[in-house]
Amino acid sequence: MSSEGSHYFDAQPSVGSNRQQIELSLADVFLELGTDSGVFSAGRVDPGTRYLLQEIPPVPNETASVLDLGCGYGPIALTMARRAPAATIVGVDVNERALDLARANARANGIDTASFVTAAEVPSDQRFDLIVSNPPIRIGKQALHDLLSEWIPRLSPGGRAWMVVQKHLGSDSLASWMTDQGWPTTRLGSRKGYRILETMAGTA
Numbered sequence: 134m135s136s137e138g139s140h141y142f143d144a145q146p147s148v149g150s151n152r153q154q155i156e157l158s159l160a161d162v163f164l165e166l167g168t169d170s171g172v173f174s175a176g177r178v179d180p181g182t183r184y185l186l187q188e189i190p191p192v193p194n195e196t197a198s199v200l201d202l203g204c205g206y207g208p209i210a211l212t213m214a215r216r217a218p219a220a221t222i223v224g225v226d227v228n229e230r231a232l233d234l235a236r237a238n239a240r241a242n243g244i245d246t247a248s249f250v251t252a253a254e255v256p257s258d259q260r261f262d263l264i265v266s267n268p269p270i271r272i273g274k275q276a277l278h279d280l281l282s283e284w285i286p287r288l289s290p291g292g293r294a295w296m297v298v299q300k301h302l303g304s305d306s307l308a309s310w311m312t313d314q315g316w317p318t319t320r321l322g323s324r325k326g327y328r329i330l331e332t333m334a335g336t337a
């Protein structure tokens with residue numbers, strides 16, 4: 134992000150507001166999304182996010198609980214909600230401006246099965262059948278490892294995670310690290326520098 138001293142992963146971005154309206158148009162889903170300065174990919178849905186949403190398989194069961202880890206203004210969570218109307222969707226982010234946008238985007242698109250909250254608001258015993266994420270690689274390797282170590286163990290038995298990561302931002306070493314943690318991770322897709330990783334819940 135260009136504004137000095139402001140990051141898309143700040144809790145309260147210091148950059149002023151500049152609201153925009155963008156569209157996410159996929160073969161099966163259309164969403165109008167409000168965005169703003171100080172959130173990730175405000176001008177258009179991120180190409181990695183779009184690729185993830187185009188490539189991932191259907192939600193494995195209709196009533197799945199789904200986590201969008203690092204939800205931003207909500208393109209992943211809201212697409213999952215459209216595709217699986219009986220599923221329960223939770224979007225988590227640190228950026229309060231992004232969370233406000235995601236909640237407003239859910240309302241504007243008539244979606245009431247998705248909630249958008251900070252990590253502290255998710256009950257510690259809540260488990261997820263699916264995690265779908267364009268994770269915050271830019272927070273740094275250790276912080277990313279800590280984040281994944283917090284959430285991947287919260288997959289239900291048999292659960293899985295689908296993540297998009299750019300190759301040049303370390304997708305392959307991330308996959309190796311995750312496998313080493315006991316979360317078998319393989320490549321589900323690869324295109325234009327992006328990798329989609331599939332991680333299976335650990336057995337421990």
Ligand SMILES: C[S@@+](CC[C@H](N)C(=O)[O-])C[C@H]1O[C@@H](n2cnc3c(N)ncnc32)[C@H](O)[C@@H]1O
Pocket residue numbers: 141142143173174179182202203204205206207208209225226227228231252266267268269270272280
């Ligand atoms: C690459 S962006 C993806 C945003 C959105 N899912 C999308 O596809 O447009 C990663 C998101 O993770 C959020 N994030 C950073 N650190 C986080 C943390 N510790 N917990 C949850 N979300 C975090 C950022 O604020 C950002 O919105």
